[in-house]
Amino acid sequence: MKKITFISLLWVCFTGCQTKPYEGITIATAANMQFAMQALTKAFKQKFKIDCRVVVGSSGKLTAQIKEGAPYQVLVSADMKYPQTLYKAGLSSAPKTYAWGKLVLWTQKPDLKLHLGTLTQQGIRHLAIANPKTAPYGAAAVAVLKQQGVYDQIKPKLVYGESIAQTNQFIISQTADVGFTAKAVVLSPRLKNKGKWIDIAPTLYPPIAQGIAVILPKGKQHKVEVQRNLENAKAFEKFLFTPAAQHILQQYGYTTRSLVK
Known part of the structure; x- marks a missing residue:
């Protein structure tokens, strides 16, 4: 078996390196969604005036980072297995399938x-x-x-x-x-x-049902910051199921709920 290895940095620590807490949301995004996510976050920001940071990686690696405390507010996975893992561990909301x-x-x-x-x-x-x-x-x-x-x-x-x-x-x-x-x-x-x-x-191949989950706040964040992050994350989750967002997903070749009969 041939294997190519490399050292990659999938996430950075945002605490201690900035004087003001980031007021947007950080979205952990499966690599297949990298390009579609650029269009989605642009449309989301235009509508809600909420900034988005996107961290790209494999669904499994991102899930492992969330378990270790990575400061993400949303997981946009390439399957339902990893979001379900977080939900069962009490780390996220119940995941929803946003596309196939x-x-x-x-x-x-x-x-x-x-x-x-x-x-x-x-x-x-x-x-x-x-x-x-x-x-x-x-x-x-x-x-x-x-x-x-x-x-x-x-x-x-x-x-x-x-x-x-x-x-x-x-x-x-x-x-x-x-x-x-x-x-x-x-x-x-x-x-x-x-x-x-x-x-x-x-x-x-088995259907590739892709899931989104809101990461539940934890740690020593200020209550106002916690509430803001949670509300912004839920706003993005809700946005992903709007006709505008579903149209963007369809443009990138995904099947969405509106196409499932």
């Missing part, structure tokens, strides 16, 4: 025939996926390979990104010949014209 994600196969090599059937060929030496232990889209990619009956054959070719964000870096830099990523990535304004991609049939 889609998986694609992506390459930067114009001459590469992009098809699941070509992944076993010798010409493809490295296949990038997000770490299936902490990234739901990585788990979905493994499910596809196993459903196709090629996982054991392809396993030696796999290179693992800590999140979809690092997986994308492997694909863009051509460290990997091809890789699985979120459809929201290839539809983003920044990356939509880079390389080529194909949809993966949703019947090949």
Whole structure:
């Protein structure tokens, strides 16, 4: 098994490094939502005049940081498992599904025939996926390979990104010949014209139901600050289910409640 490792900083300590408490909200965001979140927070700020900080990482890593006391007010996950973990631990509100994600196969090599059937060929030496232990889209990619009956054959070719964000870096830099990523990535304004991609049939992997949870305040925060953070976080959660926000999610390839019959 090939493994690429790196040192990354997913969150910073905001206490002790500023003279005035941050009056906005800090949103821990799964990497597949990185680009959609830029559009969502912009629209949210325009409507409610509330600033947003976004910290991007794998859902599993972000959840671990919240358990350790990271100063986040909202978790926007790539699945429902991690928000449910926080809820059961008494650290968050009950999670809600805000969208369903889609998986694609992506390459930067114009001459590469992009098809699941070509992944076993010798010409493809490295296949990038997000770490299936902490990234739901990585788990979905493994499910596809196993459903196709090629996982054991392809396993030696796999290179693992800590999140979809690092997986994308492997694909863009051509460290990997091809890789699985979120459809929201290839539809983003920044990356939509880079390389080529194909949809993966949703019947090949479990539904990627993505959840949002409001992190419950704790620690020695001032009561006024606690109440403000909680109200702002709940406002963002509510906003995510408005027609405006759901339209943004649809533009990035997500299925939303309004599209579910």
